[in-house]
Amino acid sequence: xxxxxxxxxxxxxxxxxxxxVEDVSFTVADGSVAALIGPNGAGKTTLFNLITNFYPAxxxxxxxxxxxxxxLAPEKIARLGLQRTFQTARVFPGMTTLDNVLAGAHRRVxxxxxxxxxxxxGARQEERELAAEAQALLDLVGLSAFSAAAATxxxxxxxxxVEVCRxxxxxxxxxxLDEPAAGLTDAETAEFAxxxxxxxxxxITILVVEHNMSLVMDVADDVIVLDLGRLIARGxxxxxxxxxxxxxxxxxxxxx
Amino acid sequence: MDQAVQIIIGGIVQGCVFALIALGLSxxxxxxxxxxxxxxxxxxxxxxxxxxxxxxxxWPMPLAILAAVAGTTVFGLVIARTTFVPGLAYLPNSSMxxxxxxxxxxxxxxxxxxxxxxxxxxxxxxxxxxxxIFGVLVPTQGLWIAxxxxxxxxxxxxxxxxxxxxxxxxxxAENPMAAQIMGIDVPRMTLMSxxxxxxxxxxxxxxxxxxxxxxxxxxxxFTNAGFIAVVVGGTSSFIGPVxxxxxxxxxxxLAAGYVSSLFADGVALGLLIITLLWRPQGLFAPRRAxxxxxxxxxxxxxxxxxxxxxxxxxxxxxLVIALAAIPWVINDGGLMSSLVITLILFISVLGLDVLMGYxxxxxxxxxxxMAIGGYTSAILATTYGVPPLAATSAGIALSLACxxxxxxxxxxxxxxxxxxxxLAFGLLVDSLTVGLTDLTGGPSGLVGIPSFAIGPLVLxxxxxxxxxxxxxxxxxxxxxxxxxxxxxxxxxxAIRTDQTAAAALGINVPAHxxxxxAIAAVLGSLSGSLYAFDFHFLSPEMVATPRxxxxxxxxxxxxxxxxxxxxxxxxxxxxxxxxxxxLALYKTLAxxxxxxxxxxxxxxxxxGRGAWLVSRLAGALMETFAPTAAADKLP
Numbered sequence: 092x093x094x095x096x097x098x099x100x101x102x103x104x105x106x107x108x109x110x111x112v113e114d115v116s117f118t119v120a121d122g123s124v125a126a127l128i129g130p131n132g133a134g135k136t137t138l139f140n141l142i143t144n145f146y147p148a149x150x151x152x153x154x155x156x157x158x159x160x161x162x163l164a165p166e167k168i169a170r171l172g173l174q175r176t177f178q179t180a181r182v183f184p185g186m187t188t189l190d191n192v193l194a195g196a197h198r199r200v201x202x203x204x205x206x207x208x209x210x211x212x213g214a215r216q217e218e219r220e221l222a223a224e225a226q227a228l229l230d231l232v233g234l235s236a237f238s239a240a241a242a243t244x245x246x247x248x249x250x251x252x253v254e255v256c257r258x259x260x261x262x263x264x265x266x267x268l269d270e271p272a273a274g275l276t277d278a279e280t281a282e283f284a285x286x287x288x289x290x291x292x293x294x295i296t297i298l299v300v301e302h303n304m305s306l307v308m309d310v311a312d313d314v315i316v317l318d319l320g321r322l323i324a325r326g327x328x329x330x331x332x333x334x335x336x337x338x339x340x341x342x343x344x345x346x347x
Numbered sequence: 348m349d350q351a352v353q354i355i356i357g358g359i360v361q362g363c364v365f366a367l368i369a370l371g372l373s374x375x376x377x378x379x380x381x382x383x384x385x386x387x388x389x390x391x392x393x394x395x396x397x398x399x400x401x402x403x404x405x406w407p408m409p410l411a412i413l414a415a416v417a418g419t420t421v422f423g424l425v426i427a428r429t430t431f432v433p434g435l436a437y438l439p440n441s442s443m444x445x446x447x448x449x450x451x452x453x454x455x456x457x458x459x460x461x462x463x464x465x466x467x468x469x470x471x472x473x474x475x476x477x478x479x480i481f482g483v484l485v486p487t488q489g490l491w492i493a494x495x496x497x498x499x500x501x502x503x504x505x506x507x508x509x510x511x512x513x514x515x516x517x518x519x520a521e522n523p524m525a526a527q528i529m530g531i532d533v534p535r536m537t538l539m540s541x542x543x544x545x546x547x548x549x550x551x552x553x554x555x556x557x558x559x560x561x562x563x564x565x566x567x568x569f570t571n572a573g574f575i576a577v578v579v580g581g582t583s584s585f586i587g588p589v590x591x592x593x594x595x596x597x598x599x600x601l602a603a604g605y606v607s608s609l610f611a612d613g614v615a616l617g618l619l620i621i622t623l624l625w626r627p628q629g630l631f632a633p634r635r636a637x638x639x640x641x642x643x644x645x646x647x648x649x650x651x652x653x654x655x656x657x658x659x660x661x662x663x664x665x666l667v668i669a670l671a672a673i674p675w676v677i678n679d680g681g682l683m684s685s686l687v688i689t690l691i692l693f694i695s696v697l698g699l700d701v702l703m704g705y706x707x708x709x710x711x712x713x714x715x716x717m718a719i720g721g722y723t724s725a726i727l728a729t730t731y732g733v734p735p736l737a738a739t740s741a742g743i744a745l746s747l748a749c750x751x752x753x754x755x756x757x758x759x760x761x762x763x764x765x766x767x768x769x770l771a772f773g774l775l776v777d778s779l780t781v782g783l784t785d786l787t788g789g790p791s792g793l794v795g796i797p798s799f800a801i802g803p804l805v806l807x808x809x810x811x812x813x814x815x816x817x818x819x820x821x822x823x824x825x826x827x828x829x830x831x832x833x834x835x836x837x838x839x840x841a842i843r844t845d846q847t848a849a850a851a852l853g854i855n856v857p858a859h860x861x862x863x864x865a866i867a868a869v870l871g872s873l874s875g876s877l878y879a880f881d882f883h884f885l886s887p888e889m890v891a892t893p894r895x896x897x898x899x900x901x902x903x904x905x906x907x908x909x910x911x912x913x914x915x916x917x918x919x920x921x922x923x924x925x926x927x928x929x930l931a932l933y934k935t936l937a938x939x940x941x942x943x944x945x946x947x948x949x950x951x952x953x954x955g956r957g958a959w960l961v962s963r964l965a966g967a968l969m970e971t972f973a974p975t976a977a978a979d980k981l982p
Contacts, residue, residue, distance in 0.1 A: 143851065165850040165851050166854060166856070169852055181845055181847075183841045183845055185840060185908065186837070186841075190837055193834070194841050194849075195852055196834065202833075204833075204834075204835035204862065207829050208826045209829060210825070214829075218832075218834075258852075261853065
């Protein structure tokens with residue numbers, strides 16, 4: 092087995108007495124798709140926010156290919172090659188869909204602002220190449236017809252796809268996706284599953300929070316289950332599905 | 348010792364008024380999250396209304412005061428009902444702030460039209476003879492102020508803490524949506540809070556009027572003082588703004604008494620900056636942490652002006668040719684001069700557009716950079732005979748230095764706090780241009796500034812200046828366009844609405860904000876220098892804070908985030924008063940009205956609206972062929 096891409100080591104986070112995340116540890120193998128599941132309020136998004144340092148953790152830390160992420164500003168984490176998307180789609184208002192995707196390439200642009208302002212041929216050329224790449228990504232998710240439209244005018248499901256494209260434009264080593272398939276139809280979800288597999292096959296590790304079980308069972312190599320801030324199970328999709336604690340977390344204890 | 352007691356008493360009296368304004372500001376802020384910049388204008392409106400009732404109409408004083416307070420409250424309610432409350436439903440917070448800046452300008456303009464520009468001194472409530480309290484002379488008006496303030500503060504405390512109305516207002520502050528669901532009429536509560544704030548402001552203004560001289564534009568001074576008091580005190584508790592106001596009043600008076608009155612503004616600004624850096628939540632109260640994973644401002648309506656393709660390029664070339672042809676068509680020297688000023692101001696607006704339109708950093712201090720550039724180059728050229736080009740460069744260097752310091756100091760501030768820090772910066776520069784008489788010539792201005800020259804080439808005529816400025820603008824617009832359509836511009840636009848998501852993409856948010864600030868400062872400074880050389884004269888009010896508001900009005904009217912839109916705004920606001928001379932009195936009023944109306948009905952500006960219409964037209968055409976074309980959604 093490969094060395095882990097992401098190691099989460101004993102995260103603890105309390106919000107005013109509520110234990111949102113309690114001593115959670117797991118690893119995500121390099122080049123795999125891991126799914127983070129659990130009922131509402133299980134602490135999945137909080138865990139994302141802890142990994143990317145949007146919240147300071149009360150205890151514990153995350154390591155990315157061995158390097159500790161503790162105390163790093165979100166933009167430094169992005170520069171290491173760890174990209175995230177948000178639970179509520181956060182496309183940039185007032186920008187076209189294409190510009191939104193291009194914004195993801197920010198760290199890759201080599202010609203700096205002054206060269207862009209002087210319209211230097213190299214800067215223009217780079218800009219054209221990036222635009223073509225962004226257009227190709229939009230094509231891949233079926234949104235290329237909307238590249239000149241305001242990103243906020245797209246339906247929610249499409250906005251989340253734009254966000255995934257934006258994150259991909261950064262050429263990350265690993266993606267953290269927060270409910271990327273929310274708002275997609277069943278057919279679109281199936282397409283999205285093959286997109287996730289394609290991303291993984293390109294060597295990008297994925298950790299995805301998802302409620303859609305068929306998607307999780309379809310693409311995940313590894314499933315991590317949280318309930319009330321605790322890790323209650325992890326393993327291959329089929330194993331986790333049979334786990335009594337997982338069934339109980341989802342359906343309640345009334346089955347006894 | 349006696350002197351110190353005297354000064355402190357003076358400070359408490361002044362602090363009481365600041366506390367009242369701060370109280371009103373924090374009331375509206377707590378219910379809506381908006382700092383109402385018009386707050387100070389209600390002070391002046393109330394006081395001058397009181398003057399009219401009492402002196403002109405000769406009403407008995409209690410009746411005059413009552414009528415003035417009632418009149419101001421009704422006026423405030425009308426303003427809130429027609430602009431502020433409906434605006435809240437769809438404007439982002441930064442636009443709401445500018446809407447209140449528009450209201451401030453509008454009310455000042457109205458005051459100018461109604462009462463003229465002369466200062467007023469209203470009679471005291473109970474004679475001029477000060478009261479002797481243990482050897483300390485206290486003006487009786489001071490006691491009135493303290494008494495009125497105490498009553499207002501106690502009444503507000505009672506209403507907020509003990510009544511159902513107070514609870515409803517607090518619920519709106521806590522969570523407007525939940526309050527709405529619980530059956531609280533949030534718009535009505537907002538209206539109520541605005542009315543109460545106007546009433547409190549009027550009371551404060553009427554009480555302090557006899558001790559100060561009031562004129563139409565004293566309002567921004569009060570707003571600023573009230574805001575600093577709110578920041579120093581913090582908004583979360585009821586006592587914070589009151590304590591902040593008193594603290595600010597005493598500190599300012601001590602500084603004025605023992606150092607110099609020029610220094611008093613500096614002390615206020617210093618207090619503001621120290622508080623914002625050291626305890627952004629205010630000195631007197633804690634504040635809950637803000638959630639960082641949720642976008643703050645979802646209400647953004649903006650037409651997207653896309654510069655790609657041949658259409659915009661051709662339109663741009665046509666525009667430049669048309670502008671270059673103007674001097675051959677127009678023979679009127681006065682109109683030509685106004686056109687030069689239009690272009691010069693447009694340079695400043697361009698800088699503001701990068702900072703506000705693209706990076707979304709609201710700045711109420713753009714004119715301060717015009718002042719720094721204008722005065723630096725004018726003084727160097729006039730007193731030391733430095734060639735204009737070198738003098739202009741020196742001005743730009745100084746502006747750049749100031750901008751970097753300002754942006755470092757304000758780096759952690761967002762939205763309203765940043766806007767008001769830039770306002771404070773603008774007011775500080777205002778006080779310096781007036782106060783440093785030896786250097787700037789004081790209020791009467793600096794005369795004998797030479798014409799702009801490039802080496803031996805002297806641009807003496809308006810036509811020469813016109814061509815030079817136009818060429819400069821073409822270069823500047825091309826440079827900015829290159830930046831804005833590339834990754835630099837995209838990063839600024841990303842920061843505009845969502846700093847958190849921008850940072851998550853690896854964008855260095857502080858560096859980009861700083862760059863935007865620097866561009867705004869450089870262009871503002873350049874514009875200020877050209878202005879001085881073109882006019883051969885520079886006085887403080889040409890580049891003071893009202894000019895900052897005017898530049899914003901130009902930008903918003905034309906359409907922010909469009910680069911070129913500001914030209915439409917600059918032309919309309921500069922040329923209309925020239926073409927209709929008798930209307931000059933109404934200029935401030937009209938500018939305020941334009942800001943308010945544009946924000947209320949046309950938030951994307953004239954150019955943005957035009958671009959939207961064009962894109963809709965194109966969309967409709969495409970619809971005929973491909974039914975998937977999507978047009979922008981606009982209100």
